[in-house]
Amino acid sequence: MLETAELHFNVDHGYLEGLVRGCKASLLTQQDYVNLVQCETLEDLKIHLQTTEYGNFLANETNPLTVSKIDTEMRKKLCREFDYFRNHSLEPLSTFFTYMTCSYMIDNVILLMNGALQKKSVKEVLAKCHPLGRFTEMEAVNIAETTSDLFKAVLVETPLAPFFQDCMSENTLDELNIELLRNKLYKSYLEAFYKFCKDHGDVTAEIMCPILEFEADRRALIITLNSFGTELSKEDRETLFPTCGKLYPEGLHLLAQAEDFEQMKRVADNYGVYKPLFEAVGGPGGKTLEDVFYEREVEMNVLAFNRQFHYGVFYAYVKLKEQEMRNIVWIAECISQRHRTKINSYIPIL
Amino acid sequence: MEVSALREELDSMFLQLLSDLEELEAKRAALNARVEEGWLSLAKARYAMGAKSVGPLQYASRMEPQVCVRASEAQDGPQTFRVIKADSQTPEELGPREASLRRRKGPTKTQESGASVVPQDPLNWFGILVPHSLRQAQASFRDGLQLAADIASLQTRITWGRDQLRGLQKRLKELDPGPA
Numbered sequence: 001m002l003e004t005a006e007l008h009f010n011v012d013h014g015y016l017e018g019l020v021r022g023c024k025a026s027l028l029t030q031q032d033y034v035n036l037v038q039c040e041t042l043e044d045l046k047i048h049l050q051t052t053e054y055g056n057f058l059a060n061e062t063n064p065l066t067v068s069k070i071d072t073e074m075r076k077k078l079c080r081e082f083d084y085f086r087n088h089s090l091e092p093l094s095t096f097f098t099y100m101t102c103s104y105m106i107d108n109v110i111l112l113m114n115g116a117l118q119k120k121s122v123k124e125v126l127a128k129c130h131p132l133g134r135f136t137e138m139e140a141v142n143i144a145e146t147t148s149d150l151f152k153a154v155l156v157e158t159p160l161a162p163f164f165q166d167c168m169s170e171n172t173l174d175e176l177n178i179e180l181l182r183n184k185l186y187k188s189y190l191e192a193f194y195k196f197c198k199d200h201g202d203v204t205a206e207i208m209c210p211i212l213e214f215e216a217d218r219r220a221l222i223i224t225l226n227s228f229g230t231e232l233s234k235e236d237r238e239t240l241f242p243t244c245g246k247l248y249p250e251g252l253h254l255l256a257q258a259e260d261f262e263q264m265k266r267v268a269d270n271y272g273v274y275k276p277l278f279e280a281v282g283g284p285g286g287k288t289l290e291d292v293f294y295e296r297e298v299e300m301n302v303l304a305f306n307r308q309f310h311y312g313v314f315y316a317y318v319k320l321k322e323q324e325m326r327n328i329v330w331i332a333e334c335i336s337q338r339h340r341t342k343i344n345s346y347i348p349i350l
Numbered sequence: 351m352e353v354s355a356l357r358e359e360l361d362s363m364f365l366q367l368l369s370d371l372e373e374l375e376a377k378r379a380a381l382n383a384r385v386e387e388g389w390l391s392l393a394k395a396r397y398a399m400g401a402k403s404v405g406p407l408q409y410a411s412r413m414e415p416q417v418c419v420r421a422s423e424a425q426d427g428p429q430t431f432r433v434i435k436a437d438s439q440t441p442e443e444l445g446p447r448e449a450s451l452r453r454r455k456g457p458t459k460t461q462e463s464g465a466s467v468v469p470q471d472p473l474n475w476f477g478i479l480v481p482h483s484l485r486q487a488q489a490s491f492r493d494g495l496q497l498a499a500d501i502a503s504l505q506t507r508i509t510w511g512r513d514q515l516r517g518l519q520k521r522l523k524e525l526d527p528g529p530a
Binding site: 067068071107111114115118119120124125128130175176178179182183222223225226227230231232288290326329330333334337339342 | 390393396401405407408479483
């Protein structure tokens with residue numbers, strides 16, 4: 001079977017693939033992280049970052065430098081790069097990019113709704129929204145009282161519209177319902193993205209589908225872990241699990257019945273990919289399940305760069321960049337709190 | 351003799367003061383450790399949830415406290431501070447004077463503005479499904495609150511003890527002007 005990707009991928013997307021590989025090469029190295037860990041203050045951190053690809057991105061910041069400002073500026077830089085990719089892309093890569101931004105849009109919608117619940121001003125919340133997830137109707141989100149309001153009045157024109165099918169209800173949006181809404185939207189989004197990649201076929205499907213399957217299973221496991229001891233019922237819990245992963249259907253069903261970490265572990269032990277991950281939890285470094293999952297995600301994203309002529313490199317680059325931002329924010333927090341025992345718990349991107 | 355009784359009282363008061371000071375040091379170290387733990391757990395929660403999901407956007411600017419401090423004064427003793435839940439009914443104190451209820455702005459984690467009758471758990475400001483590190487942070491800050499009240503009581507007791515000690519020493523000098 002002739003692989004058609006190599007024949008005409010470069011016509012439309014070759015320039016961007018070359019660009020993203022160049023960007024990937026300028027991610028922080030282990031030596032950079034060693035230098036950052038030795039900083040005593042956030043100003044030192046800023047100076048060290050100036051020698052890397054980040055350059056003078058903090059040059060316009062007024063004193064005092066806070067971790068939150070560093071995070072905001074890093075996000076803006078990522079957004080500029082991503083916008084450049086997006087503006088130069090053709091179909092179907094443009095649809096792929098749109099799918100990538102949907103997850104940030106969902107986060108922004110939830111942030112805005114929570115802000116409305118806490119009676120925050122829209123401008124204050126807008127400043128903290130993720131720039132990758134911006135859409136034109138953002139300011140109007142806080143006027144919605146129920147989910148159907150939200151859909152009909154605000155989001156029907158955005159790319160999020162098709163994900164609202166399972167979430168329409170007349171319940172008022174309080175904390176529980178906002179959490180349910182967030183997870184249901186994300187579930188629909190992930191399943192739609194998975195279908196898009198699978199239908200596209202070729203190398204993109206080969207690379208992206210395992211990554212998205214892992215993402216779906218990871219969401220199911222983390223939701224289960226965090227729901228122990230809360231008011232979320234087991235039936236509600238099961239409706240939040242995305243179904244495009246390896247755990248579907250038996251694993252998800254068992255997971256919905258789990259009541260503590262041990263039971264969850266036993267469910268995961270049935271799957272060869274997840275057994276070693278659960279065994280790495282705890283251990284000498286005190287790793288949490290989230291840490292172990294982030295490590296696995298980094299592994300899969302780095303491997304995506306070993307194949308050519310697929311869209312997965314763009315997704316992988318953005319995710320690796322996000323991990324790098326998480327690492328820098330963690331190191332910055334440890335420095336500013338002067339609590340250096342766990343400063344080496346970042347995940348280096350090799 | 352009155353002098354020797356006075357000396358004994360002075361000695362026991364002094365010993366009490368020293369043991370209070372030791373306890374104060376230990377409690378201060380414990381409070382520092384709890385607060386540091388709490389902030390680190392918050393940083394871990396930000397790592398897991400995203401840096402903007404755990405921050406000043408998530409709580410309202412006006413909030414009702416969940417715990418309050420009640421100061422009470424015994425007739426001839428120092429003031430003590432107790433941390434109590436804001437909505438519980440406390441029994442009347444036996445002292446002659448009931449000190450007024452003081453509102454205390456503790457760490458933001460334990461304060462909450464509730465529209466409902468039952469004050470909400472501030473953990474729910476960050477969503478229903480919160481990572482374990484956030485719960486740990488809440489537990490650390492709660493312990494810290496209790497320690498802070500104990501430290502306040504200990505400090506007033508130490509100042510009161512010092513004054514008592516000075517008073518006793520003066521009386522001793524009057525009764526026994528020789529080398530004391």
